[in-house]
Amino acid sequence: MPAIQRRTFLGAAAAGAATLALPARAQWAGKNITLLVASAPGGTTDISARMLAEPLGRILKANVVVENRAGGNGNIAGQAVARANPDGTTLLVQYSGYQAITPLVQPVAGFDPGRDLKPIGHLIDAPQVMVVRSTFPANTFQEFLAYVKANPGKVNYASSGNGALQHVTTELLKDLTQTQMTHIPYRGTGPALTDLLAGNVDLTITTPPPLLPHIKAGKLKALMTTGKTRLPVLPDVPTATETGVALVASSWFAVYGPASLPADLQDRLSAAVRQVVETAEFKRKAEEQGAKAIPMTPAELAALGTKERATWERIVKLANIKAD
Structure with missing residues (x-):
């Protein structure tokens, strides 16, 4: 039976185990992985990226570095990742405002983070x-x-x-x-x-x-x-x-790759990110920042982004919010 046919008969759990068992580490072993952050050092996005970098590097046997590339209301870093080689060595640690609100107030021709970035994993949720x-x-x-x-x-x-x-x-x-x-x-x-x-x-x-x-x-x-x-x-x-005011709103921070990132690499990176987020150390650091570590599958993260954009679209229109 051809390999592609055999794969269709694997259960979801077995497929996930097979994905993790072999090439997750070998794929990036000895390579450099860049986590682009669309803000200056010191903010919550930067903090969450640095919380992720070192343990993720250990899991993938790679050198993971954080690079701050602020500007354009998040669009500069986002576009850089969208255009990056889809081999999983250039990723984006993204803030929810840039993912769900920026496209509403400062759209960029030819770029939409909801379309051009592939969800990998959720890191932390920080109520305001x-x-x-x-x-x-x-x-x-x-x-x-x-x-x-x-x-x-x-x-x-x-x-x-x-x-x-x-x-x-x-x-x-x-x-x-x-x-x-x-x-x-x-x-x-x-x-x-x-x-x-x-x-x-x-x-x-x-x-x-x-x-x-x-x-x-x-x-x-x-x-x-x-x-x-x-x-x-x-x-x-x-x-x-x-x-007595029904206001629930959080900033969340997550990892994305280029939209063209192959599904198998997306799955491996997602599993590695989840492994970090579920550690006691990561949870402790998140709580110290007034945040909560919340792992998500790529599908769950994609659904969150879609829901957030719909939520804020009403307010953006109501207040006639425009970018600077």
Whole structure:
């Protein structure tokens, strides 16, 4: 019986085992694998890539390096991976905003991450935290809403740029609570956070890593999180749902390859990424960042991307969000 016919008779589990048993390590042994990150060092995307790189290299017997290639609202790094040799040596560690929101606010002719990037594996999910400046006249989320409703349009919020997840999440909050706030876009989370700490803006909503030191130091007040459950690193901060607002929104970070990556290489890389994400060490590091390690199959990751794009498309249209 020809090999291709024999393969069709293997059960899914047996096929997966066969895929892993032989060439997963040999395929990349001694080679260099580049994880492209579409942001500057220090952000959550960069952190998750570096959490992955060393253990992934051990599994694949390869030299895995992280390369930061920021710009174009994620499109520069995304296009580089889409055009890369489909041998699994150039991969993208992608932020959900660039995967699901950027195509809505800053489309690039001839490139769509949902079409031109092949899902490999999910890394971490990081709910966002809403923080206000230390001098803001509210200490709870309910007090915050009362103040905003009493002062329509006078409260301003910072984001890392038009179309960023911080932007669309706050617009969703405005829609759900029927409040008015003014958007102040910055070119990155760093500048936005600097102005917030200086008291020049009132609030921001973003992932925990850059906020935690300032919350613990009392320089920012955390009023709510956007996850389904409370964050272990901020156990006293309620979720939006607990406060009566049905807002659940997370940033997620995942690995993609070129769309032309062969299915067998996709399966091997996916299995290796999953092996890393399921380790106690990776889970511990994720929790320290206020995130959760969540492995996914390529099909599950693809479905997540499709769902997220549909979710945010309504808000992008409602708020008439345009890229910078």
